[in-house]
Amino acid sequence: MTDMDLKTLEDLRAVPLLTGLSEEALACLARASIRRTYAAGEIIIVEGDPCRVTYFIVKGRVRVFRTSPSGREQVLSQLGPGQAFNTVPPFLPHGRNHATVQAITPVVLYAVPAGELRRLVLKCPELALALLHDFAQRLDHLTDLAESLSLQTVRGRLARFLLEHAEAGQVTRRWTQEEIAAHLGTVRDVVGRALRAFADAGLIRLDRQRIVLLDREGLEKEARR
Numbered sequence: 001m002t003d004m005d006l007k008t009l010e011d012l013r014a015v016p017l018l019t020g021l022s023e024e025a026l027a028c029l030a031r032a033s034i035r036r037t038y039a040a041g042e043i044i045i046v047e048g049d050p051c052r053v054t055y056f057i058v059k060g061r062v063r064v065f066r067t068s069p070s071g072r073e074q075v076l077s078q079l080g081p082g083q084a085f086n087t088v089p090p091f092l093p094h095g096r097n098h099a100t101v102q103a104i105t106p107v108v109l110y111a112v113p114a115g116e117l118r119r120l121v122l123k124c125p126e127l128a129l130a131l132l133h134d135f136a137q138r139l140d141h142l143t144d145l146a147e148s149l150s151l152q153t154v155r156g157r158l159a160r161f162l163l164e165h166a167e168a169g170q171v172t173r174r175w176t177q178e179e180i181a182a183h184l185g186t187v188r189d190v191v192g193r194a195l196r197a198f199a200d201a202g203l204i205r206l207d208r209q210r211i212v213l214l215d216r217e218g219l220e221k222e223a224r225r
Contacts, residue, residue: 008033011058012110016082017134018056025124032120033110038103047100051089053111057081060107064099065182073182077141078104087134090114091121149185152225157184158194159222162204162211171211198222 008030012018018026033056038044044055047066057079064085065075076099079085089095095114112120121128148157161183165171177188177195184191195211198204203219205212213219 005030008035008110012056014058014082015056015084017084017130020130021124021126025120025126028120028124029112029127032112032116034112036109036111038107038109040103040105042103044101044103044107044109045086045097047097049097051086051092051095051097051114053113054084054086054090054117055101056084056110056112058108058110061104062101062107063104064101066099072187074185075179075183076145084134087131088138090117154184154186154190155194155197155222156225157186158191158198159203159219159225162198162213163216163219163223166211166213169213170207171213174209175211 009026012026012030012033018029021029036055038060044062045053059081061078061080062085063075064077064079065073067073085101086097089097121131148160152160158180161180162171165173165175177191181188181191195204195206198219199206201218203213203215203222205214
């Protein structure tokens with residue numbers, strides 16, 4: 001086994017989805033994997049294109065989103081090291097990418113061609129079980145997202161977003177209102193009005209594009225609406 005093969009094996013071993021695999025199964029997956037890198041902002045796959053590859057993230061973060069015909073985005077998730085994407089389409093007839101995936105930061109990925117993944121699943125039941133576990137987690141996440149979009153108000157979704165992304169009392173990443181809107185399934189103007197309403201109510205303070213949380217209990221009440 002070459003140094004490159006050993007590096008691939010070591011990287012894949014650190015992926016939580018794959019930690020239960022035997023060394024033999026992991027080695028088979030490593031031999032089918034291709035190391036790829038992408039710069040921040042680069043598009044990795046495009047919604048609607050034929051599914052050619054499944055990806056395992058080693059370094060960096062990506063965002064997964066869909067786009068309406070009018071150009072409005074809905075962010076489905078953000079993924080980081082140890083997570084995978086495009087795991088479902090290889091197992092669908094004429095599978096196509098369900099969403100667009102874009103690098104948020106520079107990323108290092110291992111790509112497994114769709115045909116190779118199907119072959120490995122037939123050969124390795126433990127890999128099939130690992131992927132089924134991943135599918136179940138994705139179904140839970142999308143169910144929660146659908147519930148939030150259909151049953152929660154924008155204020156409630158915004159309060160939940162702020163609570164989930166706050167560290168030490170503030171939202172450390174400088175999210176634009178357009179980015180927040182894409183996560184919440186709404187538009188920038190609605191997010192802007194809701195943020196100003198939270199600020200007027202003393203729940204947050206808008207400080208040079210940073211959002212400081214002043215009343216977590218109040219935001220938690222909003223998040224339940």
